Amino acid sequence: MMDGITVAERVLLALSRAPGHEPLALTEAWTLENALSLLKTEYPGFEALIPGRSFLDSGCGSGWQAAALALAGARSVVGVDTNRTAIAMGRARIAALGLGSRVELREALRAEDHGRFEVVFSQNSFEHLTDPGRGLDEMVTALRPGGRLLITFGPPWYAPYGSHCRFFTRVPWVHLLFSEQTVLSVRRHFRSDGARRYEEVSSGLNRMSVGRFEELLRSRGLRVGYRRYRAVRGLDRLGELPLVRELFLNHLTVVASRGWLESAQAADPGPFAEEHDLAHEARPRPPVPLDRPPLTVPGSGWAAAAERVDEAQAG
Numbered sequence: 001m002m003d004g005i006t007v008a009e010r011v012l013l014a015l016s017r018a019p020g021h022e023p024l025a026l027t028e029a030w031t032l033e034n035a036l037s038l039l040k041t042e043y044p045g046f047e048a049l050i051p052g053r054s055f056l057d058s059g060c061g062s063g064w065q066a067a068a069l070a071l072a073g074a075r076s077v078v079g080v081d082t083n084r085t086a087i088a089m090g091r092a093r094i095a096a097l098g099l100g101s102r103v104e105l106r107e108a109l110r111a112e113d114h115g116r117f118e119v120v121f122s123q124n125s126f127e128h129l130t131d132p133g134r135g136l137d138e139m140v141t142a143l144r145p146g147g148r149l150l151i152t153f154g155p156p157w158y159a160p161y162g163s164h165c166r167f168f169t170r171v172p173w174v175h176l177l178f179s180e181q182t183v184l185s186v187r188r189h190f191r192s193d194g195a196r197r198y199e200e201v202s203s204g205l206n207r208m209s210v211g212r213f214e215e216l217l218r219s220r221g222l223r224v225g226y227r228r229y230r231a232v233r234g235l236d237r238l239g240e241l242p243l244v245r246e247l248f249l250n251h252l253t254v255v256a257s258r259g260w261l262e263s264a265q266a267a268d269p270g271p272f273a274e275e276h277d278l279a280h281e282a283r284p285r286p287p288v289p290l291d292r293p294p295l296t297v298p299g300s301g302w303a304a305a306a307e308r309v310d311e312a313q314a315g
Helices: 009-013 037-042 064-071 084-096 131-143 182-189 209-220 237-238 243-247 299-314
Strands: 054-058 076-080 103-106 117-123 142-155 222-231 249-258
Touching: 009 182, 037 064, 037 117, 037 142, 054 131, 064 076, 064 084, 064 103, 084 103, 103 209, 117 131, 131 142, 131 209, 131 222, 182 222, 209 222, 209 243, 209 249, 222 237
Parallel strands: 054 076, 054 117, 076 103, 117 142
Antiparallel strands: 142 249, 222 249
């Protein structure tokens, strides 16, 4: 160790961009025109799902997706996010657009949200949830019988940039090649949140792997009727190989429903083709109360999005 910097830190610093630039402030890249672009890309025919349906946006950020859904014909939209600043910005936008009667943004779910929504979705926030098991339970509890749960996020933990550090280094799998202490020590040259563990970074990271995500779905008794797993550089067939897929899958997208609870019901298949079913041996857990203190959900349009803007500019 020289000057308080370890050899490993010096090596990683040499493989990183020059320090001294505080990454972008929390800016928003969304507009009403592009707010639904990811959902439309990941879910072919998504537009057909919108008219006349009720939506819950879990991790809504400042509500761009909620507003865009209402303008596209959704009957009602509730967006939930713990970032008060983002929610305040979103409420002002919703009011300016005259959508207050159909769109509500707030910091937590409520007891009356139990079984309320035909579509519950989580966009690019699942890997940031403080307690993903509880977060998933709440999404399922809010889902109406026969409704659908849409989760899309990436990169998962073992992907090349699963540690969300590309904004300062292009080294793939940096979190596997270097210790957590080394990576976060170097990260402090570029971020000022003081994080000493990945879970403490400003947008939160729960180390969500592909296997852990699938086990969470399976343990809740969820039936996955549509699955789209994308690997780096379009090498999607790597997603079919055990173990290898953890290292190369870059984005996970599913549509799930409450399989055991709805076994006697004919769920509307909607616009999504049946592609895959995970085994769902476990019976679903009982509904969880929705009036508890909120989870930390950084939001699809806020801290996590700002981090992605940084990474895109760096890469």
